[in-house]
Amino acid sequence: DAKTTQPNSMESNEEEPVHLPCNHSTISGTDYIHWYRQLPSQGPEYVIHGLTSNVNNRMASLAIAEDRKSSTLILHRATLRDAAVYYCTPPGGNQFYFGTGTSLTVIP
């Protein structure tokens, strides 16, 4: 099973960049790395995903290590709406694995 390691919590000041790390050393060569975030009482929301190259979308950027054993989600300017639990989830076959994630606090 693919497993992940993320810091339990992180803090950021509003409008500062945030780098959320994830280790996924058991990821297989064909698994995409997905990131989701979850607000209280809601289902997880897709943020970004990638295979080998760095990826950008309107929400965030994803930097993937060359050996694919780790990745970093980058929020370029944190807003209060970005306060959530962030999960990196390698699929691990057909079972997307969610660990305990990183709880991001954004300080106004």
Added chain:
Amino acid sequence: DTGVSQNPRHKITKRGQNVTFRCDPISEHNRLYWYRQTLGQGPEFLTYFQNEAQLEKSRLLSDRFSAERPKGSFSTLEIQRTEQGDSAMYLCASTQSWDSPLHFGNGTRLTVT
């Protein structure tokens, strides 16, 4: 794209009763997942369907749990003889293919008293 819909949003039941939850995925998505989430934990995989076929089940899914996806459209998750330990948020997600993102519903929160 109306999103993934789950009903009911909340369910309170007494221990020993049976409950059934429904998930309506995004219409063109052939893959459907059920997850369970308890407070402070990430979602835990329960089961996965590709069209109407249930292809994977977690060891977490005891004999009291059963899931169906008739005709590869909506899915139901039934829990028989509920126990207090079944209290959790039950999440459904769907996706189009193995390399596409999951789309989650907002879950059904089950409380067993």
